[in-house]
Amino acid sequence: MDIYLPIANLSVNALVIILLGGGVGVLSGMFGVGGGFLTTPLLIFYGIPPAVAAASASTQVTGASVSGVFAHMKRGGVDFQMGGVLVVGGIFGTGAGAAIFEILESVGQIDTVINILYVLMLGSIGGMMAKESLSSVRATRTGKPVVAAKRRHHPLVASLPMRWRFYRSGLYISPLAPLILGFVTGIMTMLLGVGGGFIMVPAMLYLLGMGAQVVVGTSLFQILFVTMASTMMHSLTTKAVDIVLAVFLLIGSVTGAQIGARLAQRMRPEYLRLFLATIVLLVAIRMALGLGWRPDEIYTLQAL
Amino acid sequence: MIRWLALFLWLLPVTASAQNVPKLVPDVSQRQIDIQSGFTGAEMLLFGAIIYPRGVVPEGRVDVAVVLRGPTRSITLREKQKIAGIWINADSSDFRSVPSYYAIASSRPLEQIVNSKTAAIYELGLDRLQLSPSGEVDAAEQRRFADGLVDLNRRNGLFRQEAGTVEITDQVLYRARLNIPSSVPVGVYTAETLLIRDGRVIVADDNVEVRIRKTGFEQLVTVMAKDYALFYGAMAVLVSLLLGWFAGFVFNRL
Numbered sequence: 001m002d003i004y005l006p007i008a009n010l011s012v013n014a015l016v017i018i019l020l021g022g023g024v025g026v027l028s029g030m031f032g033v034g035g036g037f038l039t040t041p042l043l044i045f046y047g048i049p050p051a052v053a054a055a056s057a058s059t060q061v062t063g064a065s066v067s068g069v070f071a072h073m074k075r076g077g078v079d080f081q082m083g084g085v086l087v088v089g090g091i092f093g094t095g096a097g098a099a100i101f102e103i104l105e106s107v108g109q110i111d112t113v114i115n116i117l118y119v120l121m122l123g124s125i126g127g128m129m130a131k132e133s134l135s136s137v138r139a140t141r142t143g144k145p146v147v148a149a150k151r152r153h154h155p156l157v158a159s160l161p162m163r164w165r166f167y168r169s170g171l172y173i174s175p176l177a178p179l180i181l182g183f184v185t186g187i188m189t190m191l192l193g194v195g196g197g198f199i200m201v202p203a204m205l206y207l208l209g210m211g212a213q214v215v216v217g218t219s220l221f222q223i224l225f226v227t228m229a230s231t232m233m234h235s236l237t238t239k240a241v242d243i244v245l246a247v248f249l250l251i252g253s254v255t256g257a258q259i260g261a262r263l264a265q266r267m268r269p270e271y272l273r274l275f276l277a278t279i280v281l282l283v284a285i286r287m288a289l290g291l292g293w294r295p296d297e298i299y300t301l302q303a304l
Numbered sequence: 305m306i307r308w309l310a311l312f313l314w315l316l317p318v319t320a321s322a323q324n325v326p327k328l329v330p331d332v333s334q335r336q337i338d339i340q341s342g343f344t345g346a347e348m349l350l351f352g353a354i355i356y357p358r359g360v361v362p363e364g365r366v367d368v369a370v371v372l373r374g375p376t377r378s379i380t381l382r383e384k385q386k387i388a389g390i391w392i393n394a395d396s397s398d399f400r401s402v403p404s405y406y407a408i409a410s411s412r413p414l415e416q417i418v419n420s421k422t423a424a425i426y427e428l429g430l431d432r433l434q435l436s437p438s439g440e441v442d443a444a445e446q447r448r449f450a451d452g453l454v455d456l457n458r459r460n461g462l463f464r465q466e467a468g469t470v471e472i473t474d475q476v477l478y479r480a481r482l483n484i485p486s487s488v489p490v491g492v493y494t495a496e497t498l499l500i501r502d503g504r505v506i507v508a509d510d511n512v513e514v515r516i517r518k519t520g521f522e523q524l525v526t527v528m529a530k531d532y533a534l535f536y537g538a539m540a541v542l543v544s545l546l547l548g549w550f551a552g553f554v555f556n557r558l
Contacts, residue, residue: 004343004486006522007529011344011486063544067552108382108393116390228541235537239529243540244341250544254551291390299452304378304398 007242008052014248016046021249025064025256030264031276034061034195034223037122039249041283050111051101052242054193055234059246061195062227064253065220072217079168079214083221085175086182086200090226093186097230098237101191108302112291114191119288121188125198126280133273140270154207169210169218177208182222189230195223198280327355328509330370330497335512337484338519345461345486348372348514350409350495351479361475367410367417367500368470368478369428372514374405374462375491381453397449400436404489406463409480413467419503426498426505430454430465461485490517 003014020042028035036057043053072078104110160174181203185196200219204210210218234241264272330352337346350370356362378400385394410417414429423432435453437446457463462485470480478497496510518526528536 002342002344002486004339004341004522006518006525009487009489059540059544062541063548063551066545066548067555070549070552108380108396112390112392228545231541231544232534232537235529235533235540239533241529241537241540243525243529243536243543246540246544247547250547254548258551258555293391294386295384295391297456298384299449299456300382300384300393301453301456302380302382304380 003244003248005048005052005242005245007240008048008245010047012046012048012245017245017248018252020046021060021252022256023252025253025258026260026263027256027276027279028064028253029257029260029262030267030272031260033197033276034064034227035253036061036189036192036194036227037118037198037280038283039253040193041118041287043245048245049240050114051105051238051240052245054114054191055231055238055240056242056245056249057193058189058195058227058230058234059241059243060249060253061193062224062231063246063250064257065195065224065227067254067257068220069217069224072220075217076168077214077217078221079166079210079218080221081164082166082169082171082178082210082214083218083225085178086185086218086222087225087229089179089182090186090189090222091229093183093188094190094226094230094233095186096183097187097190098233100187101238105302108300111300115287115291117188117192119284119291121192121199122280122284123288125202126277126284128202129198129273129277130281133270133277136270137274140268154209157207157209166210168214169208171208171210173208181207182226185222186226186229189226190233195227197223324357325507326357326499328497328499328507329353329355330495330509330512332495332512332514335514337488337514337516339488339490339517339522340520341522343486343522345488346484348482348484349479350482350497351477352497354476354478354499356476362501364501366472366475366506367412368472368480369408369410369414369417369498369500370470370478370480370482371428371496371498372405372407372482372484372493373403373496374489374493374516376401376403378402379453381449383449383452397446398438399450399453400438402435402453403433404462404491405484405493406430406433406457407466407482407484408464409466409469409482411468411470411472411478414465417500417503418505422503422505426508428498430458430463460487462487484516488516492516 001014002011004011024035024038039057040053044050104113157173157177160176162174163172164175165172185199188194188196197219201215204215231241333349379402380396380398382393383395384391387394418428423429427433435450454463470478472478493514493516494510495512495514498508499506
């Protein structure tokens with residue numbers, strides 16, 4: 001079933017796009033991540049222009065995170081105060097991201113920077129997750145529980161001025177820390193089309209020292225609003241949001257996400273994390289190799 | 305004597321006497337191509353008739369070339385080079401008149417039917433396109449970029465050159481098929497037909513226009529995204545929120 005994408009200006013197979021969205025959706029339902037880190041590279045690999053891929057993937061992440069946010073809200077798993085600060089930072093981040101996008105595009109380095117950012121981000125986070133999940137798998141095998149590290153925020157966070165009380169997160173820290181975190185994630189959302197959940201979650205746990213019960217919900221809350229902001233920003237600046245592409249991705253991913261969430265309940269969490277870490281590392285390795293391999297196209301064309 | 309005279313008339317410049325020059329009656333299968341949701345590209349038939357003076361079909365072989373050409377645009381072409389182990393855009397060149405689509409079909413390979421000077425004048429063939437490189441770059445470098453541009457577009461299906469695909473019947477009727485990929489840019493295209501004999505273009509006609517445009521929903525989306533960006537963005541957000549919420553709602557009932 002061929003469908004013409006009016007913004008990408010080409011015809012694609014709708015089934016491929018739905019299946020792609022579905023596959024990413026299953027993973028995002030299983031792990032509670034948006035899945036943008038997989039959608040964008042896969043779309044580019046399929047032949048969608050990089051800007052359209054990143055813009056439409058962030059639209060898709062919005063849809064994929066809605067039901068998650070509702071579920072966590074019901075459970076009281078969202079720190080709205082913390083989330084609000086993160087969102088404000090994130091919105092400024094998407095603005096900065098748009099400016100960076102424009103500059104990089106005019107000097108012709110946008111795709112290289114996107115690739116390098118992906119490799120660095122996925123490589124480091126995938127590595128961390130793999131290490132952590134391997135040690136917890138080993139711990140369950142031997143029967144010795146891992147001694148949980150004492151929860152506390154990073155000394156750098158503690159040194160920031162002007163402290164606020166975040167009751168639900170159980171924190172008394174400067175709002176500048178989540179503001180900066182939100183800002184950085186906002187830039188990532190704009191450039192890479194990722195929600196940034198897997199930067200947010202470890203950063204919330206290990207940098208801010210938030211209570212684990214609100215981490216995932218608050219991260220989803222932030223992702224929801226920042227991907228909305230990034231869709232708006234892309235619509236206004238790059239004009240690369242392809243609503244047809246986004247709808248087909250969404251049909252797949254919202255269905256997949258529900259299936260993934262049910263699958264996740266039957267699996268052991270440490271194996272689940274190891275599985276996610278493997279996928280993240282594989283994508284990182286593929287992209288790192290892509291930087292060094294001779295590309296299919298030596299020449300790229302940009303309309304003036 | 306008469307034969308000599310006929311030959312003499314043939315060799316007269318095209319402008320000398322309109323009566324003694326064959327006339328082309330070209331047409332295309334569609335004057336308008338609409339891009340809609342199911343659009344996967346199109347095939348265009350360029351056909352027509354050659355009307356000879358006093359209806360006398362000349363001896364010897366005539367050749368026909370047809371060209372379909374999209375609107376020109378200015379572009380920057382970037383070239384990747386391997387620097388410190390990774391491939392990055394290292395060099396670039398600007399071209400001021402690159403056709404967004406160019407397809408040429410001929411009854412025999414171009415180098416067999418026209419000399420290089422004629423080919424250059426009429427821009428016949430992918431290596432003869434006048435791309436107007438700008439800025440002062442040395443000729444070898446310009447050639448490298450131009451070859452890169454042609455190669456890229458050829459593999460995208462936006463530049464095509466096919467030999468032997470124009471069929472000529474009884475020296476009078478000709479027809480050729482050109483493929484148009486789904487990624488074709490919109491705009492007004494011109495179809496040109498050239499009648500070639502003894503290495504020279506005897507008559508050329510570029511009066512046929514083809515309009516390629518998006519229609520219906522595809523047109524609406526394109527216009528909205530371009531001119532009503534704020535509204536379009538809000539719609540995209542709303543659609544994704546609704547779809548996400550709806551899926552959650554449905555699955556909770558299951």
